Amino acid sequence: MGLRLAVAGGREAITRLIVIAVAVAVGAGLLLATFAGVNAVNVQLTRYAALYPDPSAGGSDADPLWWAVREDYFHGEQILRADVAATGAGSPIPVGIPKTPGPGEYYASPALRRLLAATAHDQLAARYPGRDLGTIGDAALTAPDSLLIIVGGTPERVGRLPHAQQLTSTGDNTPAIPATVVDLIMSVIVAGLLFPVLIFIGTATRLSAARREQRFAAMRLVGATPRQISVIAAIEAAAAAVAGTVLGFVLFLAFRGSLAAVPFTGDRFFPGDLSLSVPNILVVALGVPAGAALAAAVSLNRVRVSPLGVSRRVTPRAPRWYRLLPLPLGLAELAFFLIGPMPETSDGQMAVFLPGLLLVMTGLLLAGPLLTMAGARFLARRSTRPATLIAARRLADNPMAGFRAISGITLALFITSVATGVITTIVANRGTAPTGSIDAATLSTYAHDGPASVTGTVLAGLHSVPGVRSVSVLRQNPVEHHDPLVACADIPAVYGRCGTGAAVAEVANDFIPYRGSADSTRVWPAASVSVGALAQLPVESVVVGTDGSAAAIERARTILELAYPDFFVAPNVPGDFESEFANTLRGWQQLADVTIVAGLAIAGCSLAVSVVGGLTERRRPFSLLRLSGASVRVLRRVVALESAVPMLTVAVIAVGLGLLSAQLFVKAQMGYTLEPPGPEFYAVIVAGLTACLAIIASTLPLLERITGPETARSE
Numbered sequence: 001m002g003l004r005l006a007v008a009g010g011r012e013a014i015t016r017l018i019v020i021a022v023a024v025a026v027g028a029g030l031l032l033a034t035f036a037g038v039n040a041v042n043v044q045l046t047r048y049a050a051l052y053p054d055p056s057a058g059g060s061d062a063d064p065l066w067w068a069v070r071e072d073y074f075h076g077e078q079i080l081r082a083d084v085a086a087t088g089a090g091s092p093i094p095v096g097i098p099k100t101p102g103p104g105e106y107y108a109s110p111a112l113r114r115l116l117a118a119t120a121h122d123q124l125a126a127r128y129p130g131r132d133l134g135t136i137g138d139a140a141l142t143a144p145d146s147l148l149i150i151v152g153g154t155p156e157r158v159g160r161l162p163h164a165q166q167l168t169s170t171g172d173n174t175p176a177i178p179a180t181v182v183d184l185i186m187s188v189i190v191a192g193l194l195f196p197v198l199i200f201i202g203t204a205t206r207l208s209a210a211r212r213e214q215r216f217a218a219m220r221l222v223g224a225t226p227r228q229i230s231v232i233a234a235i236e237a238a239a240a241a242v243a244g245t246v247l248g249f250v251l252f253l254a255f256r257g258s259l260a261a262v263p264f265t266g267d268r269f270f271p272g273d274l275s276l277s278v279p280n281i282l283v284v285a286l287g288v289p290a291g292a293a294l295a296a297a298v299s300l301n302r303v304r305v306s307p308l309g310v311s312r313r314v315t316p317r318a319p320r321w322y323r324l325l326p327l328p329l330g331l332a333e334l335a336f337f338l339i340g341p342m343p344e345t346s347d348g349q350m351a352v353f354l355p356g357l358l359l360v361m362t363g364l365l366l367a368g369p370l371l372t373m374a375g376a377r378f379l380a381r382r383s384t385r386p387a388t389l390i391a392a393r394r395l396a397d398n399p400m401a402g403f404r405a406i407s408g409i410t411l412a413l414f415i416t417s418v419a420t421g422v423i424t425t426i427v428a429n430r431g432t433a434p435t436g437s438i439d440a441a442t443l444s445t446y447a448h449d450g451p452a453s454v455t456g457t458v459l460a461g462l463h464s465v466p467g468v469r470s471v472s473v474l475r476q477n478p479v480e481h482h483d484p485l486v487a488c489a490d491i492p493a494v495y496g497r498c499g500t501g502a503a504v505a506e507v508a509n510d511f512i513p514y515r516g517s518a519d520s521t522r523v524w525p526a527a528s529v530s531v532g533a534l535a536q537l538p539v540e541s542v543v544v545g546t547d548g549s550a551a552a553i554e555r556a557r558t559i560l561e562l563a564y565p566d567f568f569v570a571p572n573v574p575g576d577f578e579s580e581f582a583n584t585l586r587g588w589q590q591l592a593d594v595t596i597v598a599g600l601a602i603a604g605c606s607l608a609v610s611v612v613g614g615l616t617e618r619r620r621p622f623s624l625l626r627l628s629g630a631s632v633r634v635l636r637r638v639v640a641l642e643s644a645v646p647m648l649t650v651a652v653i654a655v656g657l658g659l660l661s662a663q664l665f666v667k668a669q670m671g672y673t674l675e676p677p678g679p680e681f682y683a684v685i686v687a688g689l690t691a692c693l694a695i696i697a698s699t700l701p702l703l704e705r706i707t708g709p710e711t712a713r714s715e
Helices: 002-007 012-050 110-118 153-157 180-205 209-221 226-260 278-300 301-305 327-336 346-382 388-399 397-406 406-431 457-464 550-563 577-619 619-627 632-671 678-697 701-706
Strands: 065-074 077-085 105-108 130-134 147-150 165-167 442-446 466-474 485-486 504-506 539-546 569-572
Touching: 002 012, 012 226, 012 278, 012 406, 012 577, 065 153, 065 550, 065 569, 077 153, 105 110, 110 130, 209 226, 209 701, 226 278, 278 577, 301 678, 327 346, 327 632, 346 388, 346 397, 346 406, 346 632, 388 397, 388 632, 397 632, 406 577, 406 678, 457 466, 457 550, 457 569, 539 550, 550 569, 577 619, 577 632, 577 701, 619 632, 619 701, 632 701, 678 701
Parallel strands: 077 147, 105 130
Antiparallel strands: 065 077, 065 165, 105 147, 442 539, 442 569, 466 485, 466 539, 485 504
16 A cells, blocks of 8 residues: 555645655765775775785794885886895785886886886886886775886895885785774764765655645555554655665676776776675665664654544744753863873774764754744844745754754764865875975985995985985984984075084984975084094985976985995985875865765755655645735745855854864864865855755745646635
């Protein structure tokens, strides 16, 4: 009977089923894409962690494999170099290649092979002399664009490299533990999609709830039990939800390849990494239809209470003040760690920050109706037009219904504001050196136990590079934990100078203090070491000043890497080490922008469904207003104001609370002050809200068609 009732209501019933099925399909597809995206990120992190394996993992019978990973850079992009050396025939083979390369041999990833072919030899390829054995397979790469090279060497040579270790197994799936910040960003982004999707599905299943309540109330009056009504309503909603869920799986599979090609996190995914686990499939396949059925059952609560409950409708009780409590409690938890002790572990930090954010999110949902009611009452007191007064009185009469339509927008804006605020602040504090600055033109390398001196051949090679302006050799300070030493005559003017009478000075490793910048007015502190004694100290750092051109930096980098491969830190420009992290965060920022657009689009669809449903349920009151003399234009203003006023009001509050939460997090976690998002962030929000307003406007022509005089008669 439930199935027959679902399709026996004519065009209106079929339209309702199609709308619900499409809404559920979009929601289910996005849920599947979200789950698959989380799984793909975990795969990327796990493969990255496998490049830094635990030497205690695996068996102990195999001949060990020497393994050392170093970071290299080219034009700000990170290149990972793994030096390997087998100690016997039974040594494990690195993942992704058919055999362990020997001395003078290497394997390169597809992206690196393309880069090597397109770049001048002395800028990159000269760093990896030897025979190219082939391509590294996908199993060893974090992404299709990964720059990875596996270079063979002798056990003696590789064993001397920094971070060298012996492995007896390379096939272990080492679990990756993401950084706290990345965990936070990923969590809020996932929530930014999940919550609007769930709200969208719930809104769609409540479509024409009032009309269905009347029908089910009539069935109760002729003898149907509450249980029978619940079963019929659940079957009707679940039928459309099942069809929509199946369509959602089809949409996910059809667009999975396109999703993998988009660098949401800064790197593209392999299509196979966008996979679904059995729990993911069961959650969507069973949870979405069950949720739709539950939403239908909840919407009929008044019918279950009494078959006359539909006709005895009264004004709902106004929201109480205690709905505001979770908001200050959540903000107080985030603010507590500005003065209280911070947990030392990443898991501990996540355990205190995520509940605070979830509490603020919950507070927004609970306080939304109260804020909507307060805004409606203020609007009613200041209104001078009929449309404004009617809309304000209706919102004040039932603020929960008015806020329900925009709750998805509220959460989307809050979540993405938090993510954007955190990302923007971290990128601003940990990004690369500004283009055109002296910092960006300075190349340096660093060693714990460097060579006794830098040969004349190396110095001549560096000076011969077009664009190289200076080469300074910094030596180890005999006083432990003190900065390196350099002869005052070797300090270029752009990096500062020595005090009067000083011959040797203590300077930063690259003339640029940590998180500072090069300063020509800086006076470096004098050292008590003589120039003659300075020449006997081991080299700690070589600093090369350039004109900032990419060619000069990369040619000088290549010379230093070939001359001193054992240096603890590869030649780098200030910010190279941070560039990979900053690029990753920019990828998260891109994902946050996508989340804003997708979340607002989904919330806009929920709003459209809610507006259409509200128009359908109020066709008789609107018809009576038209018969009383109200024009269609006035009624359209009423509908637009009912949706637009709470949406714009709560949007401002959600963005403000999101940025405040981001400030509390970055201040407590890293000591940073929030860097305001750029104009593009606000442009995306304005564009999204404008699209929501356009969606509302697109439903208004329906008003004239459904409010004719024939609708005013009593049914």
